[in-house]
Amino acid sequence: MSFYEGVLILAGIVVIVTQGVFVLTGLTGLFSLGQAAFVAVGAYTSGIANMRFGLGFVPSILVGMTASLIASFIVGAPSLRLKRTYFSLATIAFGYGVESIITVSSWTGGSIGLIGVPNITRFWHVAVAGILVIWLVRNFKLSRYGRACISVDTDETAAQVYGVNSFWTKQIAFSLAAMIAGLAGGLFAFYLGYLSPDMFGIALSTEYLIMVFFGGLKSQTGAVFGAVILTALMEALRTAAEWRIIIYCLIILITILFRPSGVFGKWELGLPWLKKRGGEGNA
């Protein structure tokens, strides 16, 4: 596998995760700082399902996605009823909790990490999964559920008057984002072949958020753009690791100053064409 294919795979995996972040933060207005932990749950569960139970590539990833889904209900059920700030705090706690469990558990290889996951993921796997996720998220956005997410974000009281169950709407967005993160985690595990607890910290969750902000919080196209550009930039700067975070900070500051709604704002690629075909609005 060439260096460039590796970069494309990593970028594709990040694109997949940020589609979930777009649903959660862009549409629903919820800030999760534990999204990387859902990637970890998906990655470790997929790896363990393959190594310990002999499941194949696809079934292992499906098990990983299911584990992330279950985790989203465990975290979401108590925290999504609280104010948004407390929800964000709960996701931070979840992130640290997952990291601790991975570090102490013998099933996950502890602090040494999970070694020996077969290297199966190829670029076409990520491309197919990425296109599928982008299509699913686009459909979600243009559905009654997507509109419910936006209405809960902008005016929760009014949304409830129109029959939107705000808790379930948030839970659906949170679980969808978690499952997408689980899928990305599974692909990541089978790409790298090695997983360690420090790969999925709060810094990674923050990076996902920054990517979506950079591209345009209200734009699905922006989320893809932000993920591709910033992942490529980070890979290009791999040899100058100490500069990476400074460049990241500069990008955030410049974006906030000159394009507070992100590079794409709420613009969507190809939407007029889709609108003509499907008669769909621009929710």
Add this chain to the structure above:
Amino acid sequence: MPETMASVLTIKEVNKSFGGLKAVDTLSIELKQGEILGLIGPNGAGKTTVLNLISRVTACDCGSIVLEGHDVGRCRPYEVSDYGLARTFQEIHLFQGMSVLDNMKAACHLSGRYSLLDALFNTPKKVKVERGIEKSCMEMLAFFGLDKDANKDAKSLPYGRQKLLEIAKALVTEPKVLLLDEPAAGLNDEETQQLLTLVKKAKERFELSIIVIEHTMDFIANISDRIVVMNFGSKLCEGTWADVRCNPEVLKCYLGED
């Protein structure tokens, strides 16, 4: 309005306190089928709290609220809409960043239902339901003369048209009971007159029963079949406009003794 008309909404001995302040005090109101009930009173009389209690935006302390035979007094706010209740707010509550049409579609959350899987996989069922939603939204927008603005950002509309959009949003949910909280506030005379005509027309066309709060007395006098006057959270009196305007208690507390 004939006395024998069936009740669509019955509020019985409802109470609501905020700390030490009794906002609604043992209030009973009946809304009859096809009636427009005006709810008036001085600022702080508890009118908006009554609408909030009916729509469950605020929970009542005690008493019962029966809507079309269903006790909605213990419902969650999002469940009341299912029983045929829609409302507007005193301040405009449009969904920001959405077009006029998408605001309408967002209000159709319950009337156009399909599963999450249908939504994700864009099944023919979803496409069919979405087309139906769009059709009914466009028809409602046309009724209010807003169809040409369908693709504009809702917040970019002039204030008067945003108010109309709020009512259009409420009506597209196909309610039986509509609660209007100061619909004419901030409108000029021409817009108020247009609103009055549209509300009357909508009542006939969609067979609505309406409770309306308003401070513009001409509007209330022209639109209401019956009026309830509130003061300090209680009902002061009720009757036709002719009855209440001559009531000495009303003149004293609200219209001024002169």
